[in-house]
Amino acid sequence: MVKETFTDKLIKRFYGITGPLDEQKRQQVDRMGNKAFIVLFFTLLFGNCIAFLLSFKYPELVARVYPILLLIIIWVVGSILTYKFKMSAVNAIDEEELTEKEQKQLKHVGLKSGLYFGISMFLGMPLVQFLVDHKDYFTELFSIRNMLSGIFDAILFGAIMQGWVNARIKQAKSQTDKDDQ
Structure with a gap:
């Protein structure tokens, strides 16, 4: 029996996977995680550029609105990811x-x-x-x-x-x- 690495334990804990992390589950986790990373990366990249440009004219507004928008976007991406995992039954408890x-x-x-x-x-x-x-x-x-x-x-x-x-x-x-x- 192959001992689980620390990374595998983190992946299983984060995505709520029970049982062994087999090749199929790993591929689905990698695919969905990569999509979520791409969306969040470009959101942060463009969001930071927009916030930087707006901060010269409206610093208080950017300080109040930007964190809330980021929280909402991260929540939406996390919810979509959770829904996709539920539909694919990767994290179903067997x-x-x-x-x-x-x-x-x-x-x-x-x-x-x-x-x-x-x-x-x-x-x-x-x-x-x-x-x-x-x-x-x-x-x-x-x-x-x-x-x-x-x-x-x-x-x-x-x-x-x-x-x-x-x-x-x-x-x-x-x-x-x-x-x-």
Whole structure:
């Protein structure tokens, strides 16, 4: 058995691929990733040129609008990429191809991701308040509002992630049932 390289692990994690990264999945990932890279590269190239030229006359407008436009463009490209992967079933979860370690990781993925997200929000939001409003970090950290917000964020995010993984498993099962018929 060939040991997975760090790059393969990153590719699998980024695109949500479970099981082995075989030649077909690698080709589809490379093809779609290259298309997304080309779109984003030229968007940044021309967008930066336009922003540079407009910044002399409208610096405040460029500072406010340009990051928002980039965020929207990146979100659209990411959504299209996610849709294409869903249609090609590259990242569908096939329980038969999973190792024991991957099956254990999928068992409570919502709980784990919710816990990590909740802790990061619990620690991160007072930092934002400290940097933006110059409020005391520890006072904001241990405030009731921050604690309740962290718990709510963890529960909501964990439930969404668990539902998403369950939907992917259900989709893979229906796809295999459809292929068997």
